[in-house]
Every structure is written in C-alpha cells, then in structure tokens.
Amino acid sequence: MANAEEIARAADARDIRDRWLLSAPALVIILLAATGPLFVMLAYSFMLKGDYGDVQFGTFSLDGWTSVLFQRDIFDDTLGLADAHLSIFWRSISLSFYTTVLTLLFGFPTAYFIATRPPKTREVWVFLVTIPFWTNLLIRTFAMQQVIRNEGLVNTALMALGIIKQPLQIMNTDAAILLGMIYIYLPLMVLPIYASMEKLDFRLVEAGYDLYAGRWQVLRRIIFPLIKPGVIAGSILVFIPSLGAYVIPRVLGGGKNMMLGNLIELQFGAGRNWPLGAAISITLMVLVMIALLFYVRNASGSEGAHG
C-alpha cells in the first residue's frame, strides 16, 4: 500500500514539473517582455542622469524622484514645488476625469439606444460605434484638428451662418484636448455599458413601471444598479488611457498644454533627464493602479450583490 502511495506522489510531482516545463516559454516571454522593461524603468529612476540623455550606470540618486514634484532654485539651490509639473499632473487628472464623466453622459444613452433596438439592427449600431477603432489614432486626432481649427468646419460654418465674426480659438486649449479625448474614447465607454445593458432583463424595467416608478426612478433604482459593472468598466477603460494620453494633447493642445504623456516624452527627449522621465512613468503607473484597485473593489462588490 505504501508503495502505491509513493507512486502516486511521484506521479503528482512529475505532473507539476511537466506543467512548469511546458509553460516555461510563455512565462519567459511574459517576464521579459512585460515586466522586464518596468524593472529597467524602476532602475533608471534611481540613477543619475547622463549629460546627453541616458543614465550614468552604477550610480544611485533620488534626484529623479524629487524632481517629479520639486525643483531646485537656480540661485540658492533650495527645494521648491515644481509648479509646471504640478499643473501638468492636475491637467492630466482633471481632463481625464472630465473625459470620463462626459463620455459616460454621452455613452450611457447611446448604449441604451443600441440595447433597445431589435437584435438585427443592434449589430449594425455596434459596428458603427466601433468603426473609429479601424482607423489610426493619429489620423482620427488630425481629423478632429480639421474640425475645430480656426479655418475648420465648425468655425467656417458658424461664421457662414453669421453667428460669430471672429473664429473661436478652440485649438491649443484644454477644451480641444477634452473634445479630442471624448471623441477618441467614447467607444470604450459605450461598449462595456452596452454589454451589460444587453444582458439586462427589460421585464424588470416593466416591473418597475408597473410598481409606480416613473422614468427617472426606473433608471436610478433599477437600470443603473444592474448595469453598474459595465459603467465602472467603461469608466476605467476611458480614465486609464486618458491619464496617459500623448498624441491627443500633442496634436490638439499645442506645445503648452502638456499632459503626463508629453512630460515623459519631453524628459526622454529634449529634456535629457531619463531618471525623471522614468520616475514620472512609474508615478503614472501607480495612479493607474489606484484607479484599477477602485474598479476591482467596486466590480466584485456589485457582483456579490447580484448573487
């Protein structure tokens, strides 16, 4: 009997070993390709910057991290808050927040509209919503530029109608970035909300009406709680890429209205401060992870509520 147990144990051990061996190639790729660069960034953020970019290997310094939020005074070398960085952080977070709220505001009715169409037309609508995904981000952003620039569609039309005499300065403002981000990220909000809305049992909506709930109450008390996971997923899907947006603020915001993505690019390029660039990158990642943590907690909570 003891013999049989031993054989079984040996077989189990072999099984486990084989499992690791077989998944080794995948694990290696994931480790090298996904986490490897992150560790490089982490290491760079703790080194001294090189004179012409790059880092000085073998050095240790916290300069990169302190300059995320602080800067040394040119004259007396005291540390002060880096106002430029702070305003960029603030712009990134607030613009991402507004983008999320506004895409939700536009995306929710859109998803509701699609989910209440007959199944056949629904597919067409979903396809229409996803069309922008087939186009390069840069092209879509430049298209937006053509719409809002001084000689663009909006201004030409408004002036032709005599509503305004001077073109509205939309380009190179925060509003332009916001418009661009709403346009680019709207499908990311619509699709997850649509996905949970499609599963929604509309007989529950009828039951709500039957039990004296008006339209607003049905929305607030029945539809919204049931599609909350979709709303949270959509919000995260919009908020995270908004936070790291690079192309949109670059093309629509001009050189002055930078977001975090542009700041990072600046440090690795003209700024020649790789440790600072690395430190900001990791800060951005931490911000994203906080957002994700919020999502995971909320999503699992509401799933429990559904039983």
Place this chain on the structure above:
Amino acid sequence: MGTRIESLLRSCQADRLVVTIKTGTHLPRRAGALNGVIVPEQPGKNAIEVRGVRKVFGTGENQVAALDTVSVSIRENEFFTLLGPSGCGKTTLLRLIAGFDFPTAGEILLHGQDIAPLPPYKRPVNTVFQSYALFPHMTVAQNIGFGLEMLGKPKGETEARVAQMLKLVKMEALKARRTSQISGGQQQRVALARALAPQPKVLLLDEPLSALDYKLRKEMQIELKRLQHETGITFIFVTHDQEEALTMSDRIAVMSAGKILQVGTPRDIYDRPAERFVADFIGETNFIEGEVKSAADGRATVRLSTGAEIPASLPEGFTPSGSVTLVVRPEHAHIGPADANASLRGTVENVVYLGTDTHLHLKLDDGSAFIVRRQNSRGGGEALAPGNRVGVAIGPNAAQALKD
C-alpha cells in the same frame, strides 16, 4: 384524465351556487381583509371594461392584428381568466390593461375612467409576471416594499405593510434573502406579495404558475384563490391551461386568434360551448352532425344520421336551420343496447380502464369516432370488449348545438 375531469366537474358543481348568485343582479358582499379597508361589491359595477380594443403590431405588409376588436367587461372582485392557446392575444390584452402596450383603437375603462392612454406607473393596476421579474439587486422585503416606496408612502406604513404581505404569503423567515437565493415557488410568492402590496384595484397575472412543477402548481392554485378571497381584489388571470381555468375562475373568456369567442362561468364554458373551438379546447368532446327539425327558445330538435331525434340546447341568440354540429361530452352519453331506440349505434374499438372510470372508444356506423365515459363500480356493469355492438343513448340535456 377521467379522474381529473370528474373531480373538476364536481368542483364546478360546488361552484355553481356561488356562480349563479354572482352572475345575477345581486352580488355577495366580500370584505377586503387587508388594512381594515372594506371593499364592498356593488351590483353590476365593472372593474375593467374593454371596449372595441384592437392591437396591431408591425407596419405595412408585416402587420399582425394581435387583438381584433375585443370587448369584455370584468366585474369587481371577480376571478376572471383569459384562456386560450399561445398566440391567441390573451397576454396582449393583459399588457394593454397593465399599460405596457397601448391599443391601436378602442378604450379600456377602469371604474369608468379611460386608462388606455396612461403610462403603467399611473394605473392602480399591478402585474405578476410569468418570469416573476423580481429585482435581483434587492432583498425579498425590498422587492415587496418597492411599489409602496414609489408611491411615496411613509416609511413606517411601508414597513408595516411589507410585514403584513410577508405574513400573507408566508415568507417572513426569508425577508432578508436575495431573490436569487430562494426557490421558484418562493419567488412566485414574493412576486404575488410585491404586486398585492400597493393594494391595486386590479391584479393581473400572466401565466404565473406555468414555471412551477405539478404539485406546487396545485398548491398555488388554492393559494391564489385564498389570496383573492382575502384581499377582495379583482384578479385577471391569463393561462393556456384549461384545467387551471376551470378550477380557479369565477368567469372565463376563451380566446382564439385575437378574438374572444365566449365568456362565461366554468360550467357554461364546459357544458354549453358556443363554438367548435371552445368545445374542442376545453375537455374531451364528441362532435356529431345532424339536421335541425325545429328550433325555438334556445332548444332544438335534431335528427341524427341514424334517424333518431334528440333535443339539444342552443347558444344564446342563435337559431340554426339545416345541418348543425352537436357537442356531447363523453360523460353525458350512455351505453345501451344497439336497438332502434339508441340515438347512435356502433362497435367498440377500444376499452381504456382509468381507475375511477373507463373510456369506451366507439366506431359509429357512419364511420366517425365517439367516446363514452362510464364510471366504474366494484363488480358492477357488464364488461364490454372490442368488437361488441352497442348503442349510445344521449339524454335530454346532453347535447349542445354549435354556431359553426
């Protein structure tokens, strides 16, 4: 089957007293047991009046008339059933009364007021859905209290009423559960309690028992009757199950292809079907052809193919001439000797023993089939075997003429 119909008939007979009183001018007083509110029945007052309602779905060539100019009156405190096969329009009619759909034409009166244009949340009418449609993100108690909350009732009143409803449907122990954590039968009770809690003028029930197993369904049938009696609320019940309709209803409307064919008490519908569809849909039926000899005052004398002349009752307002189809229920015909006095003559093809009674499948001399049901008694009655020649006696009250 035989047992079931037999017991059904017995319960129908027991119901008859109530039914005849109810259909007369005087209606019994039935007090609503809830909240101390007394809901007196007033003679001849209708809870719901459907007048010339049409409902067309689709446009152009795809137009389908789900309801084809339907009119019906449903009295206060009545257990009224819409009975018919799927696609007959019964659920459409219910949804029009609930307000989920709006009629293409016609009006729907609730206590004399036209409610057809009102949204569902402005109608004092509640629905028990076929799928129950309980809110999955709320507890049992929250589900039951939802309607009251939406009506803006004070918190204390809502809580008291929810407790009362929980007691009524015997769900007190599970009030804090999520609706996904209770069984189908329990969900059914919660759905009922939720719809009854706001004290609707009319309760609509859309095949609420169809998802339950046989035994539970039987229990719920009795439970529903009890609830209707205790609350004194008008119930409009939709079903395709004729047995369910016969056992529970005060009156039944039989529907087919968007039309109401006949409205009457279960006994009316069973004993005196006006049309072939009604006779065929409810219970087992024999159809026999004959020639009208004379017809007057709701009775006719019909000459059968055997030459025998039998009396038949006529549907209201119908006086036939020429050839007519008669309905004879299997339990209303009797086996006798195959002599010249027999109304019909034929051979026994099959004998099916069913415990309380026996079905005799006959082949009549004109080639048609005929079924006779005989109640069994111990050691009594002569044994019949396939091949025996028999006669069928049709009593003076057994046959009913059909309009079509």
